[in-house]
Amino acid sequence: xxxxxxxxxxxxxxxxxxxxxxxxxxxxxxxxxxxxxxxxxxxxxxxxxxxxxxxxxxxxxxxxxxxxxxxxxxxxxxxxxxxxxxxxxxxxxxxxxxxxxxxxxxxxxxxxxxxxxxxxxxxxxxxxxxxxxxxxxxxxxxxxxxxxxxxxxxxxxxxxxxxxxxxxxxxxxxxxxxxxxxxxxxxxxxxxxxxxxxxxxxxxxxxxxxxxxxxxxxxxxxxxxxxxxxxxxxxxxxxxxxxxxxxx
Numbered sequence: 001x002x003x004x005x006x007x008x009x010x011x012x013x014x015x016x017x018x019x020x021x022x023x024x025x026x027x028x029x030x031x032x033x034x035x036x037x038x039x040x041x042x043x044x045x046x047x048x049x050x051x052x053x054x055x056x057x058x059x060x061x062x063x064x065x066x067x068x069x070x071x072x073x074x075x076x077x078x079x080x081x082x083x084x085x086x087x088x089x090x091x092x093x094x095x096x097x098x099x100x101x102x103x104x105x106x107x108x109x110x111x112x113x114x115x116x117x118x119x120x121x122x123x124x125x126x127x128x129x130x131x132x133x134x135x136x137x138x139x140x141x142x143x144x145x146x147x148x149x150x151x152x153x154x155x156x157x158x159x160x161x162x163x164x165x166x167x168x169x170x171x172x173x174x175x176x177x178x179x180x181x182x183x184x185x186x187x188x189x190x191x192x193x194x195x196x197x198x199x200x201x202x203x204x205x206x207x208x209x210x211x212x213x214x215x216x217x218x219x220x221x222x223x224x225x226x227x228x229x230x231x232x233x234x235x236x237x238x239x240x241x242x243x244x245x246x247x248x
Contacts, residue, residue, distance in 0.1 A: 019187035028185040036059025062106075103129065108138075142240070152237060
């Protein structure tokens with residue numbers, strides 16, 4: 001049980017596996033106005049940067065669950081590095097279907113709503129771990145600009161234009177599910193760059209170190225094509241944000 005290897009090659013040097021910078025992650029945490037001692041469940045939390053830094057800076061506690069062996073190891077090492085290993089734990093496992101043994105104050109899935117087969121299923125999954133009156137975080141893409149053709153849509157890793165909504169439509173969809181949107185923090189093009197462009201140097205250095213690896217041809221193909229694809233399509237057309245929700 002693990003992520004496809006190509007994903008961990010691309011992002012092995014990332015601490016944040018989404019288009020947020022450390023500053024945006026810190027801004028999001030502060031915006032929630034939650035007290036020290038807040039209990040968090042972070043599903044598909046990657047290398048644990050959100051949970052670890054919020055434990056250090058905001059006094060939160062909690063559990064992160066991720067399917068990647070590498071990212072789980074990195075999360076545990078980060079907790080030790082930040083001296084918060086007594087406040088957070090990281091579980092290697094499939095976040096899909098994971099429910100906390102005890103209700104939490106904050107349940108999050110920041111950029112991995114495939115664990116619930118989409119936004120609605122992920123909201124339902126997180127709700128099962130949340131105490132009454134608790135707060136939920138969902139990270140999700142949206143269209144900054146309507147894609148003009150099928151080529152643009154597919155280049156943004158969408159099967160069709162209906163895969164994502166425009167930002168107002170995404171906000172309204174949370175209301176349709178019975179939730180108030182009470183905060184949001186959005187990526188911008190600079191933070192997208194730090195997520196996507198940082199992968200290119202990682203891939204190049206990996207290729208230099210592993211020229212005979214069975215994945216080398218795939219990594220070389222991505223490194224050759226990704227900078228132009230990203231700057232032409234994702235950077236222009238796709239937005240991304242984290243939305244704080246409370247049940248009505």
